[in-house]
Amino acid sequence: MLLPPLAGAALNGIFGRRFSNGLVSAIGCGASGLAAVFAIAAAVSSHLGPDTAPFVHSYFTWIQAGAFHSDFAVYYDRLTLVMTCTVTVIAFLIHLYSRGYMEHEGGYYRFFCYLNLFLFMMLMLVTGASYPVMFVGWEGVGLCSYLLIGFYFPKKSASDAGKKAFIVTRIGDAGFTVGVALLFWTFGTVNFPELFPKVAGLGLGDHEYTLTIACLLLFLGAVGKSAQLPLYVWLPDAMEGPTPVSALIHAATMVTAGVYMVARSNVLFVHAPRALETVSAVGCLTAFFAATIALCQNDLKRMLAYSTISQLGYMFVGCGAAVFATGIFHLMTHACFKALLFLGAGSVMHAMSGQLDMRYMGGLRHKMPTTYWTFLVATLAISGVPGFAGFFSKDEILAGAYQGPLGAPWLYWLATLTAGLTAFYMFRGLFLTFCGKSRVDPELEHHVHESSSKMTIPLMVLAVFSILAGWVSLPKALGGGEAFDHYLEPVFGRSESLLASVSSAAPHQANELLLMAISLAFAGFGILIAYWFYLRSPELPERLAASFSDLYRTLVNKYWVDEFYNWLVVRPLYETSNKVLWQDVDTGVIDGAVNGSAEATAEIGQALRRMQSGEIRNYAAWVLLGAVAWVGYLLWR
């Protein structure tokens, strides 16, 4: 499963320049397609029963240093299975889509090479059997995202965005590494098959202090990778990359690595309830915060980026409330509909010759029916309209936030409010883009066209997924069996029941149907307001923006967080580099040392050159003197 993408990346990377575009895309799509086939075949053929241990296979010893031992090994259980299937299938569809999307762009082979490399790294991340192996994948996807965000590197903003993504996630990665080191220090191993039983064997409260710190550090890594508060700033800028990249990396797969990591470490996290509470609090705040920013974004892709951040927040709420399976469930459904949304946005962008400002769109429904319908499906899914994927997973998270082992009412209400906001801004985007009167520049107007079938077919497939993915796991309240939860029970069951058995406060019992109805009401309300604002009376939002101008400005400027970080971190760093490090340390100390040694050499040379008179008899005298001295030394010794 791992090999085809790597081979594809290598082939395209090394020989791609000489291949025709058709061959390059065939290699790229073929590699990801093969990976998807293998992933599904593995899923079908492995009968991982509820009691069977995870399948672990070690290929070779990777690092062996003292007590530290890490094999290059895969760890395959039901969680891995879900992740690999989601990742490879979505990636395959996006590869197919890119064939059409990247047709007119330069660097075709480079693009497919990076995509395949990314897929390989992501698979390594989810199949790795120890934290170090996971970390290789973790850094690998970071590298690929840097390469892909900065794909249009001649553009300054694109290369800046790439660097920003790389550096901001690095902060989180530092936490990750320290956390892993702490785990090794405490438990003497970082391999899942040894570490997890060891921790599971602990009583509650043992090592709680250490574990809390380790988990918080791991979570810091997840915060960086999955773009949560306060390290979310890179994700919106990451929209500088080509749209399929946004869909693949920044929506469907890479950013979910953090969620996966928290879910994978569930055994550790349940022993550190404080850390879990932090996870859900951060997730919930991020969800709300990002949703409010998304309300006022005019750039279609940026709006989607903020909605991604918000949805990732939901996943963390799910994990933090110790309903891990639900978090992963939302991860899966979100991957489907968010990939669809981004690819739809890419299709619009393609048609509009790169125009992404929603204020200059409108009325595209008639010109791009396929894109419109698929986008509508995804919007319904993300808004949580019953029957679509997002409804089931989001409602389960909300229910978990309310009555899960670590749930709390405030989590529930904030998350539900966010659901309403989500519905509002998503429909705002939909209405502005596809409905109403056309505000398109007449110059562009006649260029607008439906994308080729290369791009629309993946859209349709993803739309089908976005509808169906939710039906995998019907909630109990609707007569379903929560099949997904049961499926992942071997992975999470122990952790969830452990917490449920000891949590002091009795879980808040509530009627799940009632919770569902409340969130539905919020979502419906959001959609109605969007309809009212942007279709019925389009002048209303402007009046509203005028009367609450301060609030509006704050939201449009994204709470000035970028500016604040700039002021807090970037400027001082720049100043110190410029003033102290460059002008004092570099020119003073380092250059001083280098120039000083050069000058010393020159001085000695000046002194010695007097010997080189160029007169042969002088040299002869020196030779004689040397010989006499040598003989004298031998005799005298």
Add this chain to the structure above:
Amino acid sequence: MIPLSHVLVLSLILFTLGVAGFVIRRNVITVFMCIELMLNAVNLAFIAFARHLPDLDGQIFVIFVIVVAAAEAAVGLAIIVALYRNRDSLAIDDVDSMKL
């Protein structure tokens, strides 16, 4: 049978003559001949020891020295010829263009 010491003294005299000529004389060819003289003085000492000890290693060394000296003479004389063509002089003090 000539005693070892006689031969060594002869060798020493020849070597000293060579060194003196090497340092004092101005003509390049003379200097060159002085170098040959020193080499052959050493050869003589080698032969004397080889005969005295009796050990063939000394004679082998001599053969090597003669080979090297022949090669050196070929190169050296070629340089001297080139030098003379360029400068119309064989005085060693005129060859000082190597200094800074």
